[in-house]
Amino acid sequence: MKYHGIDAQFANLVKARFPFVYIPTWEEDRALQMIYDVAENTEFFQSGREVYVWSQTTGIRKKGEAGKKNETVHPSAAIDFAEKTEENMILVLKDFHVFFGTGNRAPDYALIRRLRDYLSNSRSTGTYMKTIVFLSPVLVLPEDMQKEITVLEFPLPTADQIHSVMDDLIETNADVIQVDLDESERRSLAKAALGLTLQEAENAFSKAMVELKGLNRKAFQTVMEEKNQVIRKTGILEFIKSDLSLEDIGGLENLKKWLLKRKDSWSERAAFYHLPAPKGVLITGVPGCGKSLTAKAMSAIWELPLLKMDMGRIFSGVVGSSEENMRKAIATAEAVAPSILWIDEIEKGFASGGEATGDGGTSARVFASFLTWMQEKESPVFVIATANNIRTLPPELLRKGRFDEIFFVDLPTFSERKKIFELHIRKKICSCRAGENFVITEELLEHLARISEGFVGAEIEQVIYNALYEAFFEKRKVLPEDIEQAVAMTIPLSVTQKEQIKELREWANIRAVAATAKEDLKQYQVSEQARKEDKEGDINTSRGGRLLDF
Structure with missing residues (x-):
């Protein structure tokens, strides 16, 4: 099985006798299987490589070996094993990041020193080809060993691998579910699950099968919900x-x-x-x-x-x-x-x-x-x-x-302010019972756009809310006069931050593309008072941004 070339990359590191390889991944089982496949592949190694796996709960084990934990459970014992074993080998150390220092846990400097001693000894007596692989869900590198450890990024499963998991689930549950997806839709569903681990993808498909009694187009939503969970768990990104x-x-x-x-x-x-x-x-x-x-x-x-x-x-x-x-x-x-x-x-x-x-x-x-x-x-x-x-x-x-x-x-033009007022009036006033008889006319929109010169979209939205609050307080329906009064009571950002906006426009005039259409800029209107202020350095008519027609 191919892993986007990850198997070849890992094999090359082993053949080049890299002493330490760090694979950060949550998919421990899949990464282990890749290591086993590489070690047993005669195309990579004529005589193969023996793979040993260490964990703090079981000590060192060969593939398929069972039993209770042995005397090698201590991490130093695992390094001793690697140093003394006389054969070409790959030693996988699970969750070794906890000894490198993570969260509130300090690094185990004695153990780090032991690893560095092992590196020195293996270079001087390097008869056998040995590679130690750190396999952990998170990447934690001690500063003392950043030059010695090579990080190998383990890719998430491909669409084909996810599709295979989905097919296995369908085949296993064929007697109790109904699949209403053709082959093209199945492949689309597998692609929709890209970004999930195999376990997460299997969970998403299983959940969809339980909820839908099978698989159909609604399964795409279940997959997106699972992706949302993954993103939320990072604590860094928000869906x-x-x-x-x-x-x-x-x-x-x-x-x-x-x-x-x-x-x-x-x-x-x-x-x-x-x-x-x-x-x-x-x-x-x-x-x-x-x-x-x-x-x-x-x-x-x-x-x-x-x-x-x-x-x-x-x-x-x-x-x-x-x-x-x-x-x-x-x-x-x-x-x-x-x-x-x-x-x-x-x-x-x-x-x-x-x-x-x-x-x-x-x-x-x-x-x-x-x-x-x-x-x-x-x-x-x-x-x-x-x-x-x-x-x-x-x-x-x-x-x-x-x-x-x-x-x-930039600040909305006259035409843009008309559109913004229409959007908010239609969405916030006309859609409620207090505004069911409110009539939007061209004259009203032009009047509101004219008296709101210099207002940004957020301020226009707040104007509509203020008008609703006025009608709510007086227990009546919303009137155009409420909007006019709310405009009159608002001091826009173009007044309170006039100097900053002027500087921003000067910067953007030759460095950015105008987001506003050329025809809207031509329709921009200002009052006579604004024109007088412009001569004194006001911000209302100097439109920033190169005009490109996309």
């Missing part, structure tokens, strides 16, 4: 469920068109055009203008899982865990690919490239690993990053090759 659509976003037509043209670009159909999967977009702009809403809507339109990365969880307090958290987050996003990885307010985690933060270089290392992944990633993981203060981001993150495009979301 965001969204039923929004791009129609729920007022304006930003340029950005919408760009996203729609790239839908399904990770599919087999895109291969006919030699199209690479898009890397991602960076969306910056005025707070409250729909950047986060766009990420949620894109997940629904592209029909891909949306994973939100919390930078605060990445930078945890345990030394060395931040780098591991980033590696785990990236691995999870790739495991459920194709997927969308959403990094909200990216500047809070990567401002200035992580330099001069007083954390011993942790931020810089995490930033460097993220940059490398963005540049070289092959898995179809689309990154959508949002930023309010993009000026603090390092230039190496903004250059081409990291993101496909940088979009600037």
Whole structure:
């Protein structure tokens, strides 16, 4: 059985006499089977390799050997065994990470020293070819041995392997279940389970069979629920469920068109055009203008899982865990690919490239690993990053090759404000009993858009809520006058942060693409007072962002 070439990679390390190989994986049994297969494969080794497995509960055992634990249960005894055994061998040490220091447990420095002594002795008396494999669910490397240990990433199961598990389940339970999926749909279901371990995939299929008395199209939802569980357990990524659509976003037509043209670009159909999967977009702009809403809507339109990365969880307090958290987050996003990885307010985690933060270089290392992944990633993981203060981001993150495009979301234009008001009135007022007789007219929308010059989408939404609260307090239905009064009582962000928004526009004017459509920008209207203020450096008419027609 092939494991995406992992068997050949492992065999080459063994043949090259690498002393220590670390395989971080939750799939202990599958990894062990791969090691057994390699050791017994005469294409790799003419005389084969003997495999011994050590654990703290049983000591050292050969394949298939049973019995009570023996005198080799102590970890030092396992190293002694490796040193004294006179044969070509592979010794697998299970869960050795606990001795390297994990959580609140300090490293066992005496044991680490013993491993280093073993390495020195094996080099001086290296008659036999021996490799020690550390097999653990998490990657923990002692600083003293980082140069000696080679990490071998063990891939998650392929669609074919998952399909095989599903077929076995169907065959085993053929008398009691009904399968309403053709072969194409079965393969699609197996692909939907990519990112799960074989055990997790088997659990998902078993659960679906119990709930549905078989397998049908509803099983896809069960698989997604299992993936949600996997993501939630990481504690780093959050699975965001969204039923929004791009129609729920007022304006930003340029950005919408760009996203729609790239839908399904990770599919087999895109291969006919030699199209690479898009890397991602960076969306910056005025707070409250729909950047986060766009990420949620894109997940629904592209029909891909949306994973939100919390930078605060990445930078945890345990030394060395931040780098591991980033590696785990990236691995999870790739495991459920194709997927969308959403990094909200990216500047809070990567401002200035992580330099001069007083954390011993942790931020810089995490930033460097993220940059490398963005540049070289092959898995179809689309990154959508949002930023309010993009000026603090390092230039190496903004250059081409990291993101496909940088979009600037400005204050809504007159036309966009009309659309935003219509969306919120229809969704929040007309859908409730207090607004069942509310009439939306073109005159009303134009009037509201005119008096709300400088308002962002979030402020318009709050205006609608304030109007509802006013009607609720007076125990009556909502009136257009309630919305007008709420607008009059609101001081927009464009006033309270006028200088900051002006600086942001100046930055984006030559460095980003406008998210707003060209025709909407032409329709932008301002009052005579705003025009006078613009001459004094106001922000209302200097529209930021290059205008490209996608």
